[in-house]
Amino acid sequence: MFSDLMLTAWESASIVAVVAGVVGFFIVLRGSAFAAHALPNGAFAGAAGASLIGVDAIVGLAVFSILGALTIAGLGRRARHDVATALVIVMMLGLGSLFLSMTTEYAPQIYSLLFGEVLGVSSSELVPIGVIGVVAIGAILLMYRPLMFSSVMPDVAAARGVRSRRMEVAFLLVVALTTTMAVPVVGALLIFSLLISPAAAARSFTSRPLGAMGLSVIIALATVWSAIALSYLSNLPIGFFVGSIGAVTYATGRGFSAWRRNRQASPRPSGQALQHSVAG
Amino acid sequence: MTGFLSPLIEPGFFSNLPVQTALVVGGVVAVVSGIVGTFTVMRGQSFAGHSLADIGTAGGSAAFVLGISPLFGYVAMNLMAAGAMEWIGIRRPRGRDLATGIVLGAALGLAALFLYLDTTGSSTTGATVNVLFGSIFTLPSSMVPVIAIFSVVAAGIVLVLYRPLILTSISADLAIAQGVRVRLVGICYLVALALAVSLSAVTIGAILSTALLIGPAATALRITNRTGRAAVIAAAIGVIATWLGVLLAYDSYYWFPNGGGWPVSFFVVTLIFLVYLVSQLRFRGRALAPRQSTAAQAG
Numbered sequence: 001m002f003s004d005l006m007l008t009a010w011e012s013a014s015i016v017a018v019v020a021g022v023v024g025f026f027i028v029l030r031g032s033a034f035a036a037h038a039l040p041n042g043a044f045a046g047a048a049g050a051s052l053i054g055v056d057a058i059v060g061l062a063v064f065s066i067l068g069a070l071t072i073a074g075l076g077r078r079a080r081h082d083v084a085t086a087l088v089i090v091m092m093l094g095l096g097s098l099f100l101s102m103t104t105e106y107a108p109q110i111y112s113l114l115f116g117e118v119l120g121v122s123s124s125e126l127v128p129i130g131v132i133g134v135v136a137i138g139a140i141l142l143m144y145r146p147l148m149f150s151s152v153m154p155d156v157a158a159a160r161g162v163r164s165r166r167m168e169v170a171f172l173l174v175v176a177l178t179t180t181m182a183v184p185v186v187g188a189l190l191i192f193s194l195l196i197s198p199a200a201a202a203r204s205f206t207s208r209p210l211g212a213m214g215l216s217v218i219i220a221l222a223t224v225w226s227a228i229a230l231s232y233l234s235n236l237p238i239g240f241f242v243g244s245i246g247a248v249t250y251a252t253g254r255g256f257s258a259w260r261r262n263r264q265a266s267p268r269p270s271g272q273a274l275q276h277s278v279a280g
Numbered sequence: 281m282t283g284f285l286s287p288l289i290e291p292g293f294f295s296n297l298p299v300q301t302a303l304v305v306g307g308v309v310a311v312v313s314g315i316v317g318t319f320t321v322m323r324g325q326s327f328a329g330h331s332l333a334d335i336g337t338a339g340g341s342a343a344f345v346l347g348i349s350p351l352f353g354y355v356a357m358n359l360m361a362a363g364a365m366e367w368i369g370i371r372r373p374r375g376r377d378l379a380t381g382i383v384l385g386a387a388l389g390l391a392a393l394f395l396y397l398d399t400t401g402s403s404t405t406g407a408t409v410n411v412l413f414g415s416i417f418t419l420p421s422s423m424v425p426v427i428a429i430f431s432v433v434a435a436g437i438v439l440v441l442y443r444p445l446i447l448t449s450i451s452a453d454l455a456i457a458q459g460v461r462v463r464l465v466g467i468c469y470l471v472a473l474a475l476a477v478s479l480s481a482v483t484i485g486a487i488l489s490t491a492l493l494i495g496p497a498a499t500a501l502r503i504t505n506r507t508g509r510a511a512v513i514a515a516a517i518g519v520i521a522t523w524l525g526v527l528l529a530y531d532s533y534y535w536f537p538n539g540g541g542w543p544v545s546f547f548v549v550t551l552i553f554l555v556y557l558v559s560q561l562r563f564r565g566r567a568l569a570p571r572q573s574t575a576a577q578a579g
Contacts, residue, residue, distance in 0.1 A: 033381035034327040078560060082326035082377075083498045087556055089330065090491040094549030097487060101543045115392040189334075190392065193385030200378055237396040243389015250382050254368075 006232070012121045012129055013224040016182045019133045020191065021217030022140055023178045024199035025209075026171065029151045034082055035072055035172060037192045038089035040179045042068045044188035045096025047113050052099050057113070058128060058180060065179040068092055069172035077165065115187040115239040118228060125184065132181040139174050147171060148209060186224070190239040194220055197246030204253030219249055299530060301421045302544070306522040309480045310492050312431045314515030315438055316476040317497035318507060319469060322449040328365060328380045328470070329493045332477040333486040335361045335387035340482060341394035351426060354478035361387060362470040423483070430479045437472035441465055446507050484522075487545045492518045495552035502559040521551040 027036045046064025047057040068088050075084035112120060121129075140147070150157040150167045158164050182191040198219035202212045227241035320329045339357025340350040361383050368379035438445065444465045447455040455462050480489035496517035500510040525548030533541040 028378060031377045033377035034330075037327075037331075037381065037384065075560070079498065079502075080321070080324060080326075082324055083321055083494055086326040086330050086490055086494040087498070087553055090487050090495070090549050091553045093487040094491070094543075094546045094553075097543045098546040101541075101546075115395070187392075189388045190385075192381070193388060196378070196381040197385055200382060237392045239392030240389045240396070243386050243392065246389070247382065247386035 006119070006228075008121055008123045008126060009118045009228060010225075012126055012185045013118050013228055014221060015126075015129055015133045016185045016191070017194065017220040017224040018217055019136050019178055020182065020194040021198055021220035022137055022213060023174060024195035024220070025202070025213045025216045026140065026147060026151060027175065027195050028199040028203060029148075030171065032171070032175070033192075033196055034085045035069075036175055036195045038072070038085045038092075039065045039068050039172075039175055040183055040188045040191045042089050042092030042096075043176075043179050043183055044113055045092045045099060047183065047188075048096050048099040048103065052103050057184060058125075061183050062176075062180045064092060065176035066173065069176040070169070073165075073169045073172055076168075113183065113187065114189050115237055117187070118185055118231075118238055121185055129181045129185065132177050136174050136177040136181070139170070139177075143167070143170060186242065187239055190242045193243050193246045194223065197250045198223060201249040201253035204250075204257040223249065296530075297421065299526065301424065302526050303523060304424060305427055305483050306526060307519050308427060308431050309483055310496075310518030310522045311515040312435050312476050313480055313489070313492040314496050314500075314513075314518040315435050315511045316472055317493040317518075318500065318511040318514050319438065319445055319449055320473060320493055321497045321501055322446075322507070323469070324376070325473070326494050327377055328362075329473060329477060330490040331380050331384040331387075332358050332361060332474055333481040333489040334391075335384060336478050336481045337486060338387045338391040338394060339478075341391055341398055344398045345394055351423070351430075351478065351482045354482045355430070355475065357387070358474035358478045359471065362474040366467055366470055427479060427483060430475055434472045434475040434479065437468055437475075441468055442508075445469060485545055488522075488548055491545075491549045491552050492522070495549075495556055496521070499552075499556045499559045502556075517552070517555060521548050521555070524548075524551055 024036075027033060043061045043065035046060035046062075048060070049064070050057050050060025071088050072081070072085050075087065146157070146162045147167055147170075149160070150162045150164045154164055178195070179191065182194070186194060199212075199216040201219055202216035205215055206212050223242060223245045227238050227245060230236075230241045231238040317329070320326060336354035336358050339353035339355070341353075342357070343350045343353025346353075364383045365379045368382060369375040444455065444460045447458065447460055448462050448465050452462050455465075477489055477493065480492060484492075496514040497510070499517055500513035503513060504510050525544050528547040529541055529544040532547075
């Protein structure tokens with residue numbers, strides 16, 4: 001379980017989990033779960049296109065996820081965000097189905113792009129994964145205050161001069177970077193689970209932003225580590241474990257906050273209201 | 281006539297049985313998606329509409345393992361998922377995406393498991409692609425009656441709840457004041473959405489399902505502020521895009537030397553996307569604030 005080959009898997013998955021925990025915290029805070037689903041899913045089409053013209057999959061992932069982020073931001077200016085996101089994801093997937101119809105790629109390879117192939121990550125891929133991860137976290141740290149402000153109180157932030165539109169574009173680009181590095185490791189469909197569930201669970205346990213972010217990283221790490229171990233022992237796909245562990249942690253978080261609400265019945269109504277709106 | 285049209289329509293288009301089935305089923309699905317989708321866009325539940333298509337693949341792939349019809353796998357899974365979304369909290373605008381996302385994440389995990397069992401258990405490597413991308417040309421014509429029944433149920437729920445749906449979609453507070461049972465209406469709508477999406481995802485694939493649900497409806501709500509008219513326009517756009525897409529895919533068999541033609545989903549999605557972009561430019565002034573304007577004048 002800890003051989004050389006597996007070591008790369010542990011390392012790459014840990015990097016992805018740390019980035020997913022941090023970025024996921026803001027995704028849950030901003031309510032941009034749909035974009036977090038659309039970008040990896042659509043970027044999958046980029047990987048298919050890259051294999052068609054014979055370049056590295058990560059280039060295709062980067063190009064498609066960045067284009068997708070910019071299109072969502074662009075279309076979302078004048079229409080509802082969810083509509084823009086839905087149209088972008090179907091357009092990218094439509095292109096993906098065109099690329100797939102032209103390649104002779106085997107279905108198992110497509111499966112591994114969608115659901116991840118953590119054991120297939122080679123040690124030479126660790127460098128780009130690590131570099132992109134550092135850039136993504138660096139960008140989040142750099143815009144931490146305005147991003148937090150515009151996520152929690154968009155109206156007040158706008159009144160105070162935070163450019164929420166620019167914030168939105170910058171944040172979607174960070175999600176695009178996360179997508180690019182994470183899809184080869186955990187797959188286009190399950191990076192989503194890793195972005196949402198740990199962060200959502202963490203926010204049920206604490207309402208302090210930094211605490212929740214740290215907890216989100218810890219839960220994400222615990223999720224991928226146990227998913228790799230369980231997948232190794234049971235021979236079942238890692239995606240199944242990432243998805244179900246995510247659901248279980250979220251349910252635990254919800255259960256915990258319900259229990260705490262019951263326990264402190266009425267003494268702090270305002271605190272509860274905040275907690276409720278934040279967790280909900 | 282056929283000689284005159286042959287540069288546009290390849291010979292044998294209308295006499296080909298898979299094409300006939302594709303035109304009929306695609307048309308029915310497009311109409312239902314247009315009607316249901318108008319409310320999906322108004323209620324801001326596009327993410328749920330799209331997720332149900334992906335969630336259904338877990339049910340579809342489970343049905344593959346069990347050896348039953350995928351349609352029933354989709355419907356069962358989607359009804360459960362809609363229930364879970366409602367329970368977690370799709371009602372609150374802030375929690376909406378999260379509720380959808382949690383259910384989607386869990387279902388994708390299950391899909392990973394079932395698809396893995398599909399591809400390793402039986403050597404049908406096409407299962408992943410078939411379940412995820414669907415193919416309108418491989419539909420057995422025996423499915424048409426089943427599809428028709430589910431369509432009537434989904435569209436029927438929306439038509440029966442027409443007025444309370446409009447009211448709750450525009451303003452929940454106003455609806456409560458009028459004595460509408462907002463939560464019940466929301467649940468019934470989610471059932472209609474789950475049925476419509478199962479239907480379209482299993483027949484034409486997850487991509488086209490979302491494209492037909494959201495694209496035409498969003499375009500129609502740009503063109504008109506009246507809900508009823510928007511639903512009709514959305515259905516019409518959907519049907520035209522689907523039929524043109526099938527035609528182009530049929531024609532494309534001879535376009536590119538890759539021996540298989542281009543996929544229908546690519547053509548339909550591109551057409552819908554382009555129509556939406558045009559409506560954005562053409563009707564820019566009319567709907568600068570889509571939420572408010574729809575709210576004020578719908579009905």
